[in-house]
Amino acid sequence: MSSEIKKIAVLTSGGDSPGMNAAIRSVVRTCAYLKVDCVGVYRGYQGMIEGDFKPMDARSVNNIINKGGTILKSARCDDFRTPEGRKTAHEQLLKAGIDAFVVIGGDGSFTGAMIFNREYNFPVIGIPGTIDNDIFGTTFTLGFDTALNTVVECIDKIRDTASSHNRLFFVEVMGRDVGHIALNAGVGAGAEEILIPEENLGLDRLLESLKRSKESGKSSSIVIVAEGDKSGKNVFELKEYVEEHLPIYDVRVSVLGHMQRGGAPSCYDRVLASRMGVKAVEALLEGKTNLMVGIQDNKLTLTPINKAIKGHTKIDKELIRVSEIMTT
């Protein structure tokens, strides 16, 4: 019954992503709008276990929609993986009179929420906040769009200097198991080659491709490499390999690193966060639980969390083909 939910907690968990603050703001303001109490939990599940709570009203979230990071902080939490940890968390929630929570995070955070829900029948809704876009049940995760813009802006800059010196750059982007960032940013930045975990291009074909690119008269080459690329070589080893086997290039490496997680969220991520926060609170008040809010065909959807965390979203074959055609 919706009438049972009188106080909702919100937390951010796992790696942070741009748009988390906008999502917190949305959860808090939707609670205020619907006359439900709202409580922020600091440092993810760790703060839940420690009872690190703070009442939040509509004004607590002024001027954060455009801020990267998360005002509630985030953390990984080993204790929440243990039955004891979850027991303490449950006690803290009860003590604070909290009836349900919204967790903003990735698949690790959702797994914790699902187990907790199963053990204590505690209402939970997830909002997918991760730059990796690897959650099933949503076309876009919060922060993905912003991270893509960050990456293409960086590569635009690298392209300037690459062109001036006719250089080849290997640029490593985030994405340990999935190549969504690499593939989309690679197409967006006009990369000559894109190495992703899902497809092993093979080093021979990479050399061929780079040779062809040089011959076609391009003034520079950018190869995007996802962290989790399966070529068997990291980005520095790739540099050495190419220098050895294709000495026509002056090669450089750039690892974009953690700046991909930060920065003011794009408009898309702010709007998505605002929509998802409303949906999450409304779902809880309608008595729903153990679901993740997603966006599909530009409409909000709810997917069972166990489905969301199972299958990574597949890389788009059509986009791989587009990337090949674009490097003609």
Add this chain to the structure above:
Amino acid sequence: MSSEIKKIAVLTSGGDSPGMNAAIRSVVRTCAYLKVDCVGVYRGYQGMIEGDFKPMDARSVNNIINKGGTILKSARCDDFRTPEGRKTAHEQLLKAGIDAFVVIGGDGSFTGAMIFNREYNFPVIGIPGTIDNDIFGTTFTLGFDTALNTVVECIDKIRDTASSHNRLFFVEVMGRDVGHIALNAGVGAGAEEILIPEENLGLDRLLESLKRSKESGKSSSIVIVAEGDKSGKNVFELKEYVEEHLPIYDVRVSVLGHMQRGGAPSCYDRVLASRMGVKAVEALLEGKTNLMVGIQDNKLTLTPINKAIKGHTKIDKELIRVSEIMTT
């Protein structure tokens, strides 16, 4: 029959939008990849009538994916609205051996293409390039995402000074008949009120809303006004009206203007343009015509042009509700 198409022209028409260059690049490179000749038409239909053509190969479009505007220029063209104009255009296309064209533009440009196709049975495919996002048959038009980011970045800056002085700003954004930019950017920028052509809030409710906002302790207020807002007052008149009827505010106006059309396209618009260009050329080679490429549920689609230009996409009621909740 696809074998009939040996040379494809590409043009940009109507108001320019970020991503047009990325779409030109994609059409040109897809032609190169599929061994079809490609020709650029300068200044839209005007250049078609004047035979202002230029052969383009894969290298002609180097380093333009991240550039705003259109290297082929754009223009409105009254001549193409006349049978004589279109006759001349047809002769020029035949003379240059062009078998089909891809037009990147908005509904005016598509109407021209449709009439031309009807009169001369000439194969045409449209790519929706406009910041207004007002074309039926595609969830997003090229340039919309970039324009939204431009607008929220401007408003973030305006918010800085508005907060420092506890001021109220009316910010006018583009959108003559449709409020997509206003609504999305308004939610993204955390605007206190959003005035769009589709809904007439009414001046009384605006005053009430602003009064409530002041009382709730907000340090500043931003009201987004779409160009085509139906309140009966433009943004300067709104300022005067509020100053007269609600003298608790120090009011300022900002008209964002044409910068909304420019700037480096966002990653999303670059990827969308790349995908749409491939689809447009492939459709022509498959013997299709009189269709517009769109994106729906993150998949490319083809919609008859006459449908695309008929219905404006409706404003999203759910998003209007989100905007109301967010201003709690």
Add this chain to the structure above:
Amino acid sequence: MSSEIKKIAVLTSGGDSPGMNAAIRSVVRTCAYLKVDCVGVYRGYQGMIEGDFKPMDARSVNNIINKGGTILKSARCDDFRTPEGRKTAHEQLLKAGIDAFVVIGGDGSFTGAMIFNREYNFPVIGIPGTIDNDIFGTTFTLGFDTALNTVVECIDKIRDTASSHNRLFFVEVMGRDVGHIALNAGVGAGAEEILIPEENLGLDRLLESLKRSKESGKSSSIVIVAEGDKSGKNVFELKEYVEEHLPIYDVRVSVLGHMQRGGAPSCYDRVLASRMGVKAVEALLEGKTNLMVGIQDNKLTLTPINKAIKGHTKIDKELIRVSEIMTT
């Protein structure tokens, strides 16, 4: 004697500018470093009169160095122009045990400080915070560099769409009495013509120049107009005038407005603010008063406030010449 200064107040006054927060942070942290108490005054002199003070320590100013606007708010204050207002302000300062203040603002704010100092022999130091760069005794004011970057980024965007349509744009920038923003941003943006208050180009020469620009084969023209331009016409009238007298152009207008005051400060403004804050506090502790901190030849200087507010910095003749050569 420096030993007399045990508590320093800091306030921002007049129009805000990017870098004010960085300057507040610097004053606060320098006080903390030198073991002097520090108090923030809200809303400029108005807050001083009302005793709207807040003790500040090093942690009060975390994470504000990169924020536009001013966390202390700013305001114009008519009361401080009256002897009664200043009397009340003095009483409030004494009551709060404040021994000196640093005011961050423009010439209006400095005039107030100077009079107050004269009347009550109260130690004051000024930091020039204004985007207009119109203060004598400093090569650069806080916020000027950031505003220039904001303006050229906007014009880069406008240039994209201007070039695509071969248009002429009149772009109005801030600068009521001085053309520093217009001249520098005009050179930086590659403007074809720059209209500033200091020089009346004359409408005939403007037309000539625009005609020559068109003939030279340029694809677009941007004319920068300072708010206070003395041509006798505002930017909309200039548009009409050119449309009437030089109908070869499709003319548009853009008024950049208040966004020029906001945004994250540039690195230069952040460093300048940090340096000036240290210097201001140290000057007070050395028993100095009635001085403004400036930067000249990349070194910090102190100028008597009465000199600083007298002469506007002159526009640079050499830069005017550069602007003419660049439009060849």
Add this chain to the structure above:
Amino acid sequence: MSSEIKKIAVLTSGGDSPGMNAAIRSVVRTCAYLKVDCVGVYRGYQGMIEGDFKPMDARSVNNIINKGGTILKSARCDDFRTPEGRKTAHEQLLKAGIDAFVVIGGDGSFTGAMIFNREYNFPVIGIPGTIDNDIFGTTFTLGFDTALNTVVECIDKIRDTASSHNRLFFVEVMGRDVGHIALNAGVGAGAEEILIPEENLGLDRLLESLKRSKESGKSSSIVIVAEGDKSGKNVFELKEYVEEHLPIYDVRVSVLGHMQRGGAPSCYDRVLASRMGVKAVEALLEGKTNLMVGIQDNKLTLTPINKAIKGHTKIDKELIRVSEIMTT
């Protein structure tokens, strides 16, 4: 005699920097304005040796003022270090009727120019183009200001995620022999500690400082490390060292790399480039040679090249002190 100079060449040499294109544009347009022929040399001295020249007029440099990199390309050139190489270069210049050249680059490029001038009495003027700001005789080199903005924008993003997770980041910035980028960007980004080649802080004091920072309640710590830092450890070794000796931190590393060389130049760099280009051409026409254009006290100056390349500009002691006070 100025009458002897009828044709001037311009080249970019060594590592590229933002603003080089604006400087090329200025040299070309000043030549056009003063009715002197202008020739671009591709790929620095290498292109000079190979006679890779291209006549340039005012229109050749349209729309490049806001582009990073260099349209003339740049390269290091070993051949120009040999008497034979310089002999060939001289022959090529004579053959092309070139009477003087302007070289935009760093100290290596200037050394080459000076030797060439000495050997062949060939008029040369240098424009300091390098992000390192390490040239004597100019307060700012072209590209320094832009690089600083790039660095602080990156660190602002890293700060978002650092704060969310209470992490310590070591961020490596460019600057092999000089710490200007590290020191200025460190102050601008609010870094907790800055490691530069000019001062060896010592690892013990680093640990102390980090410990104090943690205790003071800061939510994150950023340590900027110049490439050429003399602590004896690179940025990855520093991470390990701190993890071992101060296990209270979760430590991460980010190497900003080549993106620091790219990107649209800041307004300051565009204006500086425009001014320097005019000065360089005028100096040649006045019969001057073997000088470098600089900016000192916001005025253009000329410094003998042999002086410019001798002394690196010293790091600013006052700014080091500011950086210490700011981390209170």
